[in-house]
Amino acid sequence: MNQIMNEPNITPSTDAYKQVTANPLRCITGSIISGGLSFAIYSLMIAIATNFANKPIHSQNPIVWKISSAVRTLIVGVVGLGTGIFGLVALGLLALGIQLWFQQLTKTKNS
Numbered sequence: 326m327n328q329i330m331n332e333p334n335i336t337p338s339t340d341a342y343k344q345v346t347a348n349p350l351r352c353i354t355g356s357i358i359s360g361g362l363s364f365a366i367y368s369l370m371i372a373i374a375t376n377f378a379n380k381p382i383h384s385q386n387p388i389v390w391k392i393s394s395a396v397r398t399l400i401v402g403v404v405g406l407g408t409g410i411f412g413l414v415a416l417g418l419l420a421l422g423i424q425l426w427f428q429q430l431t432k433t434k435n436s
Contacts, residue, residue: 347421349422349423349425349429350422351422352418352419352422352425353418353419355414355418356414356416356418356422357415359411359412359415360411362411363408363411363412363414363415366404366411367408370404370405370408373400373404377397377400377401382394
């Protein structure tokens with residue numbers, strides 16, 4: 326048992342990591358997926374905010390009011406941040422796809 330614990334952990338070398346180049350189709354597909362996720366998260370944010378607005382806080386304690394207001398704001402803010410991040414990723418991937426497409430067009434014209 327002691328001999329097994331002292332042996333070095335030898336893993337076989339594999340070429341699992343392969344360099345993948347970006348192309349316009351891949352960028353635009355990623356942009357569509359990210360835009361769809363952004364829209365879905367935005368819809369979720371609107372549903373959460375509407376739900377919070379329709380269910381007021383039933384308490385006379387000001388500390389409860391402040392804490393619940395902070396938690397509601399935090400929840401809507403985090404979901405809004407996710408919406409913004411996925412939206413910016415979608416715009417960036419779309420811009421990269423357009424840039425790569427123009428580069429391919431100019432490369433074929435120059436050749």
